[in-house]
Amino acid sequence: MPLFDEKERTRLAPMQSGERNFDFYDASARPPFVAYRSLLNSWIEKFPDDERQELVSRMRTGTDAQYEQALAEVIVFTALNALGYSVEVHPPCPHPTRKPDFLATDEAGEHIAYVEVTSFGPDVKTVAADQREAVIYNGLETVDLPPGWLLGYSLEQRGVTSPSVASLKKDVEAWAKAVCGNDPTEAPQRVFDALDWKIELTLHGGFNKEKVYDRKIGAAMVGTREVAPADDLRTALKSKAKRYGIQDTPFVIVVADCKGSIVSGDDTEDTLLDAMFGTPRVLVRRYSDGSEETIYERAPDGFWGTVERPMNTNLSAVVVFPDPGLWRLRDQRWQPQIVYNPFARNPISTSFLPLPGIELDLDTGDLRRTDEALLADVLDLPAEWPPED
16 A cells, blocks of 8 residues: 555646645655655555555545654654664564554664654644634635735734635735735735734735736745744653653654754754753852852753763663655755763664764763764665755
């Protein structure tokens, strides 16, 4: 049972706001997505039959976050196989009923590590709100604007209702007809109220008047949100670290960011350091002679604990996928990274998953960075990836 069936595809249009990943990838006839489908089908084919059916079902029918977590499982499974391990899916473990995702075994039959793949993603209320916004956004993409004008979109207030998109479009079209003149440097703005939603629209001129634009929103901002990827990572780990009772075999957890908490690939290392070794803080020590000393340290809230009080010692290492898709796997900034537990009861070799990583030298207190292979090379992705469109 492949993820993507063989069928004729003719769609060349880009993904729409709110459109599910699977639906778009399954429909597009553009060359990168043809290569994407072929690659994923070949990887998923290597799963055991019963496991493959469950995996395909999740990816076809789930949310984007569920699709991305399942994709991370496929990537990890494929990487472990490529590294020469035998990989058992949902193997038995010390817990009588629960099973982690994988068990990697070497050629001699020795158990090398259990591997669990999890994620942090948007909560149900956020997903529902995003789906409601997608209906509004996609509706505004089809408004009738004067030639040469496009919209700028900014969500000012997220609502909980589902307003009439037809009514909103009618108001926007009347406004645009009234204010769009011959000066393309003007940028008329207006905030539209749609029940409990507030959307600021800006009209931008100077575009080709002879061209029919399928998408009328030329720029969009969906507001701001507070992100705390280190907290998200700790929360995801807490739910898995003790779940399987694994104590005597190396145990690695892979966490995929399906929430967009890591807003830049360059932030992946900081996320790992803050989550695992503690939140950075600054202390100012004042002495009786009036002098001061500024101390830069980490709070004792890291998932690994401290030298004096190690924590979660059954966990050998943690891997973070800052972007669980395939498209950025040849981008150095967006590489998955691994951090090793300096207090692990069962340490894991850096060759197990040879990713860029971080180790703490307990003797010196120094952090060492391990620059290993790109995951794209482990997976044997084409040198030109993503493929040319």
